[in-house]
Amino acid sequence: MLRFLKSLSRTVHEERVQDQEPSNGGDDGRYDGDDDSSGGGGEPSSLTVWRKSLFVGCSGFTVINSNGDLVYRVDNYGSHRRQELVLMDASGKSILTVCRSKKLKMVDNWLVFEGELSSKEQKPICRARKHINVLWPKVKRLARVYYDEKNMYMIEGSYMDRSCKVLDKSRNVVAEIRRKETVTKGVSFGLEVFDLVINQGFDSGLAMAIILLLDQMFL
Template sequence: MAIVVGAEYCDPEERVLTVRKTSHFSPGDGFAAYDHRTGALAFRADTYGRGHGGGAASAGELALLGPGGEPLLTVRRRRPSLHQRWEGFLGARADGQKPLFSARRPSILGLGGAAAGAVVELLPAASAAPREPLLLRVDGSFPRRCCRVVAAPRAEGEKAKVVAEIRRKVDEAARVVMGLDVFVLKVSPGFDAAFAMGIVLVLDQIAGDDDTVDAKIW
């Protein structure tokens, strides 16, 4: 179990979310994610601190919310930064709060000596409760909605493990592939689905909707 936001978001079975981009004014302007099994709203991201939306995030921040509007994660770009770098905070970020995770577009040589699109690192817990280190990479192209989030091996002899996957949404009835504004997020058993959605927000900020940009590593 990779509990980051909460155990309630770590399903023992694979969880499939249909994610819909709800606004197209700029990258990250809004998302709604629906549970494939129930059709119910699971997450939404539509409060960005522009003087509206309830104040769940300050200017320049993105808030991942639960279905009832409760803040689960706050993501913001770190400035100044040599490379594009983001930080994620648990809930609605407070002054002085330690980040939960960091994400960055690495330099030319990334993990394994290959060009990297995004690297996400779960940071040590600020509380006394220990947290296992977790390093994730993004393999594929988020703008084309075809990529995987892979956990790096934690010990010698272990293999890298796919913890989430983003794919184009297919309308089975019509047998057509839907547009880029609707896609599927598959979350592996035991991995935190709220954390996976937080990674989606960061990827959208890094890549936007420019389908000419690939995020390839390893």
């Protein structure tokens, strides 16, 4: 399955960049620890997310870039819903840790830490809260992510349908979750394989952390 995803990812990428001028540099989809939500020029990058671990007996995620290279992985032993999730790079290095808040509240609250959580004194790089709107139930707001005093992101859409947008405070789309398009007739991935499209200036590690948050909140 992973070999097929790599082949498909390369094919889709080649079709998208056909007849376009090559860009200088580019985003390989790896977390760099810097957040810049100002948008900026350039083409968005796309990651293929497989909601499955490569290891037998684990739940988790496998993420490859447009070149078919493994970029991120999440390997969970035991149940799907956990109090702590670790996003790793291809080599197994901890990139981000997502934890459910231990404070008892009416709605789900989560914390995201850089690297592996090592102590209780470690400060989170962002906080997330599941959105509950009783007055406007038709507005499909899923969650809020508070990155710092200046940056707040709203996730809207339906994670169950793999159709979500991450918007900044100016309502610019910085990342998007989409159904996986196939170039092979008769092939359907369902909901387990989908695309994560990341606009220039938004951090791919944070985008993956948002997927982990949504997966825990709504599945």
